[in-house]
Amino acid sequence: xxxxxxxxxxxxxxxxxxxxxxxxxxxxxxxxxxxxxxxxxxxxxxxxxxxxxxxxxxxxxxxxxxxxxxxxxxxxxxxxxxxxxxxxxxxxxxxxxxxxxxxxxxxxxxxxxxxxxxxxxxxxxxxxxxxxxxxxxxxxxxxxxxxxxxxxxxxxxxxxxxxxxxxxxxxxxxxxxxxxxxxxxxxxxxxxxxxxxxxxxxxxxxxxxxxxxxxxxxxxxxxxxxxxxxxxxxxxxxxxxxxxxxxxxxxxxxxxxxxxxxxxxxxxxxxxxxxxxxxxxxxxxxxxxxxxxxxxxxxxxxxxxxxxxxxxxx
Ligand SMILES: Cc1cc2nc3c(=O)[nH]c(=O)nc-3n(C[C@H](O)[C@H](O)[C@H](O)COP(=O)(O)O)c2cc1C
Numbered sequence: 001x002x003x004x005x006x007x008x009x010x011x012x013x014x015x016x017x018x019x020x021x022x023x024x025x026x027x028x029x030x031x032x033x034x035x036x037x038x039x040x041x042x043x044x045x046x047x048x049x050x051x052x053x054x055x056x057x058x059x060x061x062x063x064x065x066x067x068x069x070x071x072x073x074x075x076x077x078x079x080x081x082x083x084x085x086x087x088x089x090x091x092x093x094x095x096x097x098x099x100x101x102x103x104x105x106x107x108x109x110x111x112x113x114x115x116x117x118x119x120x121x122x123x124x125x126x127x128x129x130x131x132x133x134x135x136x137x138x139x140x141x142x143x144x145x146x147x148x149x150x151x152x153x154x155x156x157x158x159x160x161x162x163x164x165x166x167x168x169x170x171x172x173x174x175x176x177x178x179x180x181x182x183x184x185x186x187x188x189x190x191x192x193x194x195x196x197x198x199x200x201x202x203x204x205x206x207x208x209x210x211x212x213x214x215x216x217x218x219x220x221x222x223x224x225x226x227x228x229x230x231x232x233x234x235x236x237x238x239x240x241x242x243x244x245x246x247x248x249x250x251x252x253x254x255x256x257x258x259x260x261x262x263x264x265x266x267x268x269x270x271x272x273x274x275x276x277x278x279x280x281x282x283x284x285x286x287x288x289x290x291x292x293x294x295x296x297x298x299x300x301x302x303x304x305x306x307x308x309x310x311x312x313x314x
Contacts, residue, residue, distance in 0.1 A: 002287060004280060004295055006040065006260055008237050009160035009185035011095050011122050013040035013260060015280045016295065017250065020241050020264030021046055021099035021124060021164070022072070024272060028088025035094035038276035042089065043262065044082070046099040046126040047115070049107045051078040056208040061197060063218070066245060066269045069195055071212030074101060079111040083118035095121035097162070108149050109156045116157040123159060125149060127175075128166030128191035140166045140175065140191075147178035160185035162239065165226070167219075168194045172226055173233050180234045188239040188262065189230060190223045216265035217243040224256050231257025231300050245269070247282020254283075257300040 004015040018041040019025055019034045025044035034042050054075025061069045076082065079100070089096050098120040102108040112123055127140030127149065139145055146163065153161050163179040165172055167190040176187050192213020197206040205211065223242025230238050240258030244250055245266035253261045267275055283295070292298060 011160050015040035016260035017276055017279045018260055018262045019043055020262035023264040023267055028085035031089035032092050035092035037273045041095040041097055043097045043099050043124055045076055046074055046101045047076050047079050047082045048101045052076055058207055061206045067216030067218040068265050069197055069212050069214055071207045071209035079114050086118040086120055090119045097122045097124050099124040099126050101126040105149055105152045109152050112153045112157050116159050124162040124164050124188055126164050128164050141169050143174040143178040146175050147182040150179045150184045151182040154183040162186040162188050164188040164191055166191045167222055176230055176234050180236050186237040186239055189226045190242050193219050217245055219243050224252055227253055227258050228256040247279050250279055250283055251286055254298045255302045259299055
């Protein structure tokens with residue numbers, strides 16, 4: 001029977017459609033609702049060493065075609081407080097992946113240990129927030145430091161460790177390779193693309209932080225290209241994220257090389273309760289229509305097509 005069940009390292013997902021970090025995953029009850037709505041796994045909001053209020057409003061600005069610009073500022077209740085949300089979310093039988101961030105190796109390891117103890121099924125290291133100051137992208141732009149953090153966290157916990165990459169670098173491959181060489185179990189790509197909008201009447205930036213990260217359909221081709229490139233260069237599973245609003249988008253990520261996908265901004269435009277089932281149903285009927293028996297058959301398929309015309313233009 002055709003099934004969408006997927007493995008990410010030791011993690012078993014009933015389907016490959018996951019909630020992306022930061023969009024709904026701030027509380028146990030909401031994570032539970034997303035899990036109930038059919039997600040294969042849920043990723044929490046990024047959790048750091050201490051409570052952070054984040055930036056002043058406006059922090060999220062909707063743009064045309066459902067894309068959005070955000071600079072939330074890594075607001076979160078801090079890892080000690082967040083533990084109880086994990087315990088609540090664990091009541092559903094869906095893997096909980098806790099996204100974490102820190103300023104240095106010690107902070108990452110302390111948070112990782114506590115999250116594992118609280119029931120996290122895996123960790124996603126957020127080395128990639130484009131507006132997180134000392135947290136996030138400044139770490140994720142450095143292959144050596146990224147690798148050291150992965151190595152240290154892997155030696156601290158038993159659960160799978162994923163690393164989330166920023167597209168705001170000239171070349172993402174050295175960072176991905178360093179993560180893989182240091183034991184990362186999967187790579188999530190991409191976080192938001194650094195961006196800015198200005199109100200032409202006031203002359204002021206639209207976000208209180210002036211700049212932030214672009215997400216939604218506008219960034220999908222960027223994310224697809226990164227997944228496509230990563231698939232050629234690393235051997236660990238890839239989790240594709242960026243602009244997915246339909247099953248067709250999801251298929252595109254699988255063809256480029258993703259083993260699983262995440263949905264973020266897409267959930268802001270429609271009822272998230274419908275979105276997960278719509279995506280899994282759409283993926284299933286595509287596979288059926290094309291005569292495939294397993295999702296793996298289409299993962300990275302574009303790379304294997306002989307008539308592929310783009311290979312001449314690497
Ligand atoms: C409002 C908002 C908050 C986000 N917060 C986080 C976060 O806490 N940690 C993280 O790793 N990514 C965060 N992201 C990035 C998303 O997880 C995702 O990588 C990005 O938005 C691209 O996917 P999408 O186009 O489906 O939204 C956030 C995105 C948005 C729109």
